Amino acid sequence: MVLNRWYYQIPVMQPRKRQDITRQNVETLFISKDFQDTLAHRLGGAVQIPAIAYDDMGLVGKDPRWEVFYQFSDYLTKTFPRIYEALRVETVSTHGLLYTWQGSAQDLKPLLFMAHSDVVPAGESTSLQWTYPPFSGHYDGEYIWGRGSEDDKSNLIAMLTAIESLLGCEFKPCRTLILSIGFDEEGGADRSYGARCLADTLLKRYGNDGIELIFDEGIAGIERRFGTDFALPATAEKGYVDVDVKLDVPGGHSSTPPDHTAIGFQAQIINLIEDHPFTSQLIRQNPTLTFFRQAAVLSKSMPQELRDAILGKKSSEKFLEYMDRDRERRAMVRTSTAITMAQSGDKVNSLPETATFVINHRIALHESAQAVKDYYIALLRPWAKKWHFNFDAFGVMERNREDSQTRSNDNNDCGDLTLTAQYELEPSPISDTEDPRFSWLAGVIKGVFGEDVVVAPELLTGVYIEPLH
Ligand SMILES: [Zn+2]
Numbered sequence: 001m002v003l004n005r006w007y008y009q010i011p012v013m014q015p016r017k018r019q020d021i022t023r024q025n026v027e028t029l030f031i032s033k034d035f036q037d038t039l040a041h042r043l044g045g046a047v048q049i050p051a052i053a054y055d056d057m058g059l060v061g062k063d064p065r066w067e068v069f070y071q072f073s074d075y076l077t078k079t080f081p082r083i084y085e086a087l088r089v090e091t092v093s094t095h096g097l098l099y100t101w102q103g104s105a106q107d108l109k110p111l112l113f114m115a116h117s118d119v120v121p122a123g124e125s126t127s128l129q130w131t132y133p134p135f136s137g138h139y140d141g142e143y144i145w146g147r148g149s150e151d152d153k154s155n156l157i158a159m160l161t162a163i164e165s166l167l168g169c170e171f172k173p174c175r176t177l178i179l180s181i182g183f184d185e186e187g188g189a190d191r192s193y194g195a196r197c198l199a200d201t202l203l204k205r206y207g208n209d210g211i212e213l214i215f216d217e218g219i220a221g222i223e224r225r226f227g228t229d230f231a232l233p234a235t236a237e238k239g240y241v242d243v244d245v246k247l248d249v250p251g252g253h254s255s256t257p258p259d260h261t262a263i264g265f266q267a268q269i270i271n272l273i274e275d276h277p278f279t280s281q282l283i284r285q286n287p288t289l290t291f292f293r294q295a296a297v298l299s300k301s302m303p304q305e306l307r308d309a310i311l312g313k314k315s316s317e318k319f320l321e322y323m324d325r326d327r328e329r330r331a332m333v334r335t336s337t338a339i340t341m342a343q344s345g346d347k348v349n350s351l352p353e354t355a356t357f358v359i360n361h362r363i364a365l366h367e368s369a370q371a372v373k374d375y376y377i378a379l380l381r382p383w384a385k386k387w388h389f390n391f392d393a394f395g396v397m398e399r400n401r402e403d404s405q406t407r408s409n410d411n412n413d414c415g416d417l418t419l420t421a422q423y424e425l426e427p428s429p430i431s432d433t434e435d436p437r438f439s440w441l442a443g444v445i446k447g448v449f450g451e452d453v454v455v456a457p458e459l460l461t462g463v464y465i466e467p468l469h
Contacts, residue, residue, distance in 0.1 A: 009298065012451050013443025021169045026448055029165065039161055040139045042079055046153045047137035047146040049075055053118035053187040060094045069095040069183055072117055080160050082167040093197040095183040101163065103176040109212035110176035112202070115156040116185035116195070116217070119148040152217045156181060175212070178202070213437055219458055222449060227301030231445045232458035235287045235438075238331075239363030239427035241372050244356065245269065247389075249415035251353040262355035263344045265415070269383065270339055273359065276379055278335035280324050282316065283366045285430045287457035288332040292319070294456040331461040335364040335372060362461055369424040376419055388414035394421055433457045 014022055029035050051072045052065070060066045073095070077084050088100040097117070103110070122134035132138035132145040143149075159179055166173075180202065182195040202211070218234035247269075249262045260268070282289050295302055296310040309318040323329045330336075337359055344355035361372055377393045384391035388401040401414040432438065442455035 009294075009454060010439040010442040010446070012446045013440065014447050018169070018171060021166065021171060022447070024169065025165060030448075037139075039157070040144055042161065043144050043149060043154060043157045044137035044139045044146075045075060045079065046072070046157055047144060047149050048135055050135045050147075051118050051183070052121050052147075053184045054121055055187040057184070057187060066095060066183075069117065073097060076160065080164050082164050083160060086167050087163070092201050093194055096194045096198045097179070097181040098198060098201065099163075099179040099181075101173055101177040103173040105174045108175040109210060110178050110206065112178045112180060112211045112214045113159050114180045114182070114214065114216040115159065116152050116182040117156060118183050118186050119151070119153070120186045122147050152185070155217050178211075213440075215441075218460060222453060226295050226299035228295070228299040229449075229453045230291075230295070231442075231449060231453050231455045232291065233441060233445075233455070234460040235431040235433060235457040236285075236365060237428040237460040238335075238365065238462075239361075239367075239369060240423060240425040241361050241363060241369045242422045243359045243361065243372065243376060244420045244422060245359065246418040246420075247355045247415060248418070249353060250351075252351045254349045254351055257351060261345075262352040262415075265387070266342065266344060266355035266357060269380065269417075270342075270357065272379065272383060273337065273339065273376075277337055278364070278367070278372075278375065280320055280330065280334040281364070281366045282320055282323065282333050286333065286365050287430065287433070287459045288323075290433060291456040291458055294454060298454050331362065332459050333364065335367050336360075336362045336461075363425075363427050365427050365430065365459070368426055369421065373419075373421060380417065380419070384417050389417040390415075392416065392418040394419055431457075 049068060049072045051069050054065060057063050057065060073091070076097070083089070083099065086101070088102070090098045090100075092098055095117070100110075122130070127133070130145075132140075134147045136146055137149070138145040144154075148154075163177075163179075180198045182198060184194045219232045222229050222231050224230070245266075247262050247265050249265065250258075252258075292310050296307045306322060309322055312318075320333065323333045338361075339357055340360045342355075342357035345352040363369060363372060373394050380393070381391060381398070383389075384398065385400050390400055391398040438457075445455050446453055
């Protein structure tokens with residue numbers, strides 16, 4: 001009999017050699033008010049340093065706005081003295097931080113944990129909307145307020161605190177542990193310049209496939225769904241592409257207009273696109289499917305009808321219907337289409353000669369940037385033919401009008417339709433939750449947060465690419 005892994009929760013994993021640490025840390029230290037306050041103040045202090053990465057930042061060393069990052073690393077040195085004594089700490093491209101905790105077993109590949117120290121700006125215009133100022137790091141006894149309190153100084157301070165606590169117990173790792181801390185995840189002169197240099201350093205040092213497991217920021221914390229606590233490590237991320245659509249038509253005076261202006265044509269095409277969304281599909285490897293299957297088996301309050309739709313025979317169609325009904329869920333199974341910017345016309349009495357708009361996509365796991373392009377070629381080709389528009393689809397030209405049909409002749413329906421793609425990023429590879437190494441993560445999460453917490457994979461839908469300026 002073949003057993004599907006998702007029916008089973010991974011067993012709790014406890015440290016074998018130093019069980020005293022688990023007792024001391026999990027059962028006493030982590031839940032103590034003193035420890036929680038210390039941790040909150042450490043994070044609050046980190047939030048108070050406005051380590052902002054602006055989009056238009058110049059290079060490190062040239063743009064003085066990077067200087068504050070020195071203050072940030074000084075803060076870490078002061079806050080975690082044991083770490084700076086016991087670990088090797090290097091700087092990479094000035095503000096990138098690389099911590100190496102050398103393990104005793106040379107033959108084991110290291111674990112890599114990543115975070116970033118920078119935050120996005122908190123615009124002047126929003127200053128009145130903050131409950132507490134964005135760089136106050138205010139601790140109200142329960143929450144820490146401000147920029148970076150979640151994204152991503154919380155991860156950084158948590159990781160450093162965990163190591164500091166282990167050093168306090170005189171723990172010595174078998175396996176080498178690396179922390180890689182970038183400083184320009186949110187913006188900067190050259191997107192991910194810091195992260196790229198850190199990656200190059202690690203690749204040179206450990207080689208291809210030289211790291212056992214990599215952890216980075218993703219879905220944070222424990223979430224309650226269907227009456228059950230879930231820890232949801234993201235094991236895949238959707239892709240990204242912007243498609244720019246441009247229409248060129250003859251201009252003229254608004255007193256003698258054709259049937260459709262550039263804006264009218266633009267509206268037709270937008271309508272066509274919104275009426276033909278991408279197809280939803282649930283591929284076997286989609287972590288969302290694994291999450292729902294686990295939830296169907298293990299959660300306390302899932303409606304029976306949904307449980308049947310997930311687990312029953314011939315269930316997939318019903319389940320897909322359920323996923324499609326809500327836009328948050330739909331994003332898990334479909335390439336999203338959002339028309340986010342449009343421009344045309346600048347004078348009330350002149351016919352606009354161009355109209356442009358951008359369609360933003362998060363590419364589903366079963367598709368690719370090329371599939372998105374093919375989709376638009378198939379969708380818009382008949383439209384271009386019908387209206388005698390030359391169709392330049394991602395660099396391939398299809399002529400639909402005679403050269404004699406110039407922009408000034410009577411038939412001024414004709415024009416040019418041009419599609420281009422920007423910021424293409426394919427969906428990420430999918431980490432395999434059947435791999436025994438996933439059970440290390442899941443087992444440890446249960447060891448720390450309790451056996452009742454269900455650990456299931458999830459899909460990240462919100463990859464954000466900041467255009468280079
Ligand atoms: Zn982040």
